[in-house]
Amino acid sequence: MSSTQASSTELSAVVFDWAGTILDFGSCAPMGAFVRLFEKFGITISIEQARGPMGVAKWDHIKALSLLPEVAAQWERQQGRPFTDADIDHLYEVFTPMNAAVVADFADFIPGALETVAALRARGLKIGSTTGYNRPIMDIVSPIAAAAGYLPDNLVCAGDLSAGRPAPLMMYRCFAELGVWWPATVVKVDDTDVGILEGLNAGSWTVGVAVSGNAMGLQLHEWNALPVAEQQLRREAAASKLRAAGAHYVIDSVADLLPVLDDISEKLARGIKP
Structure with a gap:
């Protein structure tokens, strides 16, 4: 070139x-994967919420969703503590294959x-x-x-x-x-x-x-x-x-x-x- x-x-x-x-x-493609990701951990998010940070790196996207007050509150109820970066790392590891599994369909x-x-x-x-x-x-x-x-x-x-x-x-x-x-x-x-x-x-x-x-x-x-x-x-x-x-x-x-x-x-x- x-x-x-x-x-x-x-x-x-x-x-x-x-x-x-x-x-x-x-x-x-990513929307359903984000919703299902949080469902796996007992947290409900809407498609509209999932779309909010779209365009950033997916780790940053998950982090941004974790900062939503209603998401943070659900996590504390489920886990008994606030989100940590280690939790974001774990969710990201779970998310990548979930997104990869559907991306070809879109x-x-x-x-x-x-x-x-x-x-x-x-x-x-x-x-x-x-x-x-x-x-x-x-x-x-x-x-x-x-x-x-x-x-x-x-x-x-x-x-x-x-x-x-x-x-x-x-x-x-x-x-x-x-x-x-x-x-x-x-x-x-x-x-x-x-x-x-x-x-x-x-x-x-x-x-x-x-x-x-x-x-x-x-x-x-x-x-x-x-x-x-x-x-x-x-x-x-x-x-x-x-x-x-x-x-x-x-x-x-x-x-x-x-x-x-x-x-x-x-x-x-x-x-x-x-």
């Missing part, structure tokens, strides 16, 4: 999140994803990827994606570096592996607020995907079954979360990305940076 970046005023790469952005419409590509990536390749752009999944889970997801034609130029997983999202370290690893060094020539596409912050903290353009991701939380058939008026209400609610995180652009899904890249390209050519 070439390590020479031609210009600071031309797009060089797009870095995609995985679940809710490229595949798994609604980012549904590995369908979001409509338009493969076509969009092909169009980016045709423009000469590099394709990076970061994820809140760890390596064992991505060892299942990556071959499924590759068999269907999705082979990003790199993959940075939660746990690969000393800090995950919203820190920019996974983006920095992408820059290094892709051979790009002007952050303003890179676009981060993500469905979570921490994923948007990951891109912002790296100095890149950010694009939130509102309908296909965690902010909406519906599978494709559920989304398609909604009346148009209800779709619009939910679209606005999901988009507002991503805008609040600082997303430069918000679209329904990656199928709508190309016009955004055209707009960013025009801004870069005029010397405008994120």
Whole structure:
């Protein structure tokens, strides 16, 4: 792969999140696993609660759930003491195989994803990827994606570096592996607020995907079954979360990305940076 970046005023790469952005419409694979994980320990959490910290590394996600007052109270009743980091370690060890067991069932590509990536390749752009999944889970997801034609130029997983999202370290690893060094020539596409912050903290353009991701939380058939008026209400609610995180652009899904890249390209050519 070439390590020479031609210009600071031309797009060089797009870095995609995985679940809710490229595949798994609604980012549904981890949700049931989180609920079942806590059920194993006698604790009830809702899908909405489970979705709250989505996008961070899964250990951090479990930690964030343990800090919810109602979860902490249930744990103290069950265990007779507060959560410790050792407890989070144990829950994480239990969670990984639970998530890995279902992730293949939610590995369908979001409509338009493969076509969009092909169009980016045709423009000469590099394709990076970061994820809140760890390596064992991505060892299942990556071959499924590759068999269907999705082979990003790199993959940075939660746990690969000393800090995950919203820190920019996974983006920095992408820059290094892709051979790009002007952050303003890179676009981060993500469905979570921490994923948007990951891109912002790296100095890149950010694009939130509102309908296909965690902010909406519906599978494709559920989304398609909604009346148009209800779709619009939910679209606005999901988009507002991503805008609040600082997303430069918000679209329904990656199928709508190309016009955004055209707009960013025009801004870069005029010397405008994120």
